[in-house]
Amino acid sequence: MKRLLIVFHAPSDNTRKLRDGMQYAVEQCIQTDELGVQLLIKSPFDTTPDDVLAADAIILGTTENLGYMSGALKDFFDRCYYPVLEKKQGTPVAAVVRAGHDGTGTCNALKTILTGLRWRWVQEPLVCRGEWQEQFVLDCEELAQAMAYGLAEGMI
Structure with missing residues (x-):
C-alpha cells in the first residue's frame, strides 16, 4: 500500500475548502477505483518526521504570508528537514499556494527548500492567486487525483 501525505496549512474557510476538496477527491479515487493508496492529511504543526518517512509522495499546501510560505509550513520544515x-x-512532491498576490516568493522558497531536500517535483506548484474562485477547489482536486493515480500506478 502506497501512502500519500498531504501537509496543508488551512487557517481560513477558503483554505479548508481547498484541503477538504483534495481529501474528497482522493478518497473518491480510492473507493471507486480501489487504488492501493492510503491518504494521510495533517496540519504542518502536527506532521512529524516519521509521517514524512512513511510517505511515498507528498502534497504541500500553504498560504502566501508576506510573500513567503506560512509560518506553520516553515515550522514543519524546521522540524523535519534534517x-x-x-x-x-x-x-x-507537489504544492498548492493560496496567494492573494502573485505567490512568487512562496514558490521560490518552496523550491529552494525542496531542492535542498532533493525531493522531486512532479509538477510546478499550483498557485491559486487573486480573489477567491471556486475553480481553485477543482484545481486542487485534480492535482490530488493525479498524485493518487500516479502513485498507485508507479508513475511518480
Missing part, C-alpha cells in the same frame, strides 16, 4: 534529509531523497 531527520528526513538523507532518507527521503527523490520523494515525489
Whole structure:
C-alpha cells in the first residue's frame, strides 16, 4: 500500500475548502477505483518526521504570508528537514499556494527548500492567486487525483 501525505496549512474557510476538496477527491479515487493508496492529511504543526518517512509522495499546501510560505509550513520544515534529509531523497512532491498576490516568493522558497531536500517535483506548484474562485477547489482536486493515480500506478 502506497501512502500519500498531504501537509496543508488551512487557517481560513477558503483554505479548508481547498484541503477538504483534495481529501474528497482522493478518497473518491480510492473507493471507486480501489487504488492501493492510503491518504494521510495533517496540519504542518502536527506532521512529524516519521509521517514524512512513511510517505511515498507528498502534497504541500500553504498560504502566501508576506510573500513567503506560512509560518506553520516553515515550522514543519524546521522540524523535519534534517531527520528526513538523507532518507527521503527523490520523494515525489507537489504544492498548492493560496496567494492573494502573485505567490512568487512562496514558490521560490518552496523550491529552494525542496531542492535542498532533493525531493522531486512532479509538477510546478499550483498557485491559486487573486480573489477567491471556486475553480481553485477543482484545481486542487485534480492535482490530488493525479498524485493518487500516479502513485498507485508507479508513475511518480
